[in-house]
Amino acid sequence: MxxxxxxxxxxxxxxxxxxxxxxxxxxxxxxxxxxxxxxTSSVSQSILRFAVDDTVTEEEISYFTQYAKVEEFESEEVLLERVEALDDVYGITKDANGFQVVTQGNEKVDMQEMAVLLLDSLSNEDIEVPVTLTVSDVGWxxxxxxxxxxxxxxxxxxxxxxxxxxxxxxxxxxxxxxxxxxxxxxxxxxxxxxxxxxxxxxxxxxxxxxxxxxxxxxxxxxxxxxxxxxxxxxxxxxxxxxxxxxxxxxxxxxxxxxxxxxxxxxxxxxxxxxxxxxxxxxxxxxxxxxxxxxxxxxxxxxxxxxxxxxxxxxxxxxxxxxxxxxxxxxxxx
Structure with a gap:
């Protein structure tokens, strides 16, 4: 049958x-x-998103989460794969010279300058963070x-x-x-x-x-x-x-x-x-x-x-x- x-x-x-x-x-x-x-994804691109690898400390990640959505990855190779995905994510890694921002180069909304200023504010308290954080709930x-x-x-x-x-x-x-x-x-x-x-x-x-x-x-x-x-x-x-x-x-x-x-x-x-x-x-x-x-x-x-x-x-x-x-x-x- x-x-x-x-x-x-x-x-x-x-x-x-x-x-x-x-x-x-x-x-x-x-x-x-x-x-x-x-x-729908084009609307969400206005949110600052970071991808960090294992060179970034938990304290630094905690600081980033105040201003951006943060995803953690175990290595720089995996981080690079995430940055190359379709949405806009800025990779953050650290070497002897300090933080490095990794971009794909075709982001729909350019937030690289904001990301750099945010990183600078972490190492220099005299720099004002260029972000005003507000939270609202509209029921969605x-x-x-x-x-x-x-x-x-x-x-x-x-x-x-x-x-x-x-x-x-x-x-x-x-x-x-x-x-x-x-x-x-x-x-x-x-x-x-x-x-x-x-x-x-x-x-x-x-x-x-x-x-x-x-x-x-x-x-x-x-x-x-x-x-x-x-x-x-x-x-x-x-x-x-x-x-x-x-x-x-x-x-x-x-x-x-x-x-x-x-x-x-x-x-x-x-x-x-x-x-x-x-x-x-x-x-x-x-x-x-x-x-x-x-x-x-x-x-x-x-x-x-x-x-x-x-x-x-x-x-x-x-x-x-x-x-x-x-x-x-x-x-x-």
Whole structure:
């Protein structure tokens, strides 16, 4: 059984690579994540960041942390690798001549002079530190763009798995391959599972890739994977329903676009509605997925709340499945 399911999945993958639409669906989420990461990282470049090696003492590091974010490394070689990374970090090392500032030379915001003055102030108390340090709390643990942008993207791209399913189904209908399934050595359950596999796998790869690109740190990727697979079920059901009842790809994609409204409505409702009105969104699996993903990104998620959100998604998806089952069965005949 597994061999037949994998064969169907492999066939869909090969045929999909010949279709630029599917390649577009596969690549675009990662491009959006890269752009989003560039937008949010450019804001954080205004923060002075030091990378120090083992030549810098703990007392000196303690002084630096008053004015800059400091990362410690065990050797100068590792420090140089860190300085050459994409973000703006100034390497600080020390030799017989004193402190040395290591730069890559293409920093977006030039803070080298500030770094030098800060180092000079450490060795000469008469030099005034050119930094005024103020701390304020506006209630954000992350940039709103990065927080909500990542959560929105992670939930929204779950639709893409359903879009790939419906494109493959429509193409098979046009080639009469779908009708041949009734006499093929593959039963309906195997066929459905084989078709649905990409609908789960692609969103899973997308979400994990997006979270890694946006670099949220030590979030729980197992929780993110569970939420992604559960919300992908809704998209798979919708993809099957539209795919088996559409005669051409454009009509199928137009039908899938209608799903964008409840998805975006649920997400923006979760963001802008006050918490007392969130019950108006409980009907939407995308609301539960967004709230779960948001808590994962903020590192506030607990397994109890994630499992509850997953259960709600599965219950709503089951209702959708029962409502659409006849249409799907009729379309597969």
């Amino acid at each position: 597994l061999k037949k399911i994998l064969a169907i999945m492999g066939r869909d993958t090969k045929s999909g690579m010949r279709d630029y639409m599917i390649l577009y669906i596969l690549v675009v989420p990662f491009l959006i994540a890269v752009i989003l990461n560039m937008l 643990k992350l940039s709103p763009i990065k927080q909500y942008g990542g959560s929105l993207l992670a939930v929204f791209i779950s639709i893409f798995g359903g879009m790939i399913i419906l494109i493959n189904l429509v193409e098979e209908k046009q080639e009469n391959t779908l009708a041949a399934m009734n006499v093929a050595p593959v039963n309906r359950i195997q066929y459905v599972l084989g078709k649905a596999a990409l609908g789960f796998l692609i969103p899973l790869v997308h979400v994990i890739g997006i979270l890694l690109i946006l670099d949220y740190g030590s979030i729980n990727y197992f929780m993110a994977a569970l939420v992604t697979v559960s919300i992908a079920l809704t998209s798979v059901i919708i993809g099957f329903t539209i795919g088996v009842n559409s005669d051409n790809v454009l009509a199928a994609i137009s039908g899938m676009k209608m799903v964008f409204l409840p998805v975006l409505g649920s997400i923006f409702g979760a963001i802008y509605l006050r918490e007392g009105l969130h019950f108006l969104l409980y009907w939407s699996p995308f609301y539960w997925a967004f709230m779960a993903m948001d808590s994962i990104i903020l590192k506030e998620a607990a397994w109890g709340s994630i499992l509850f959100s997953t259960l709600m998604i599965l219950l709503i998806s089951s209702v959708v499945m029962l409502a659409m089952r006849k249409k799907i069965n009729r379309g597969l005949k």
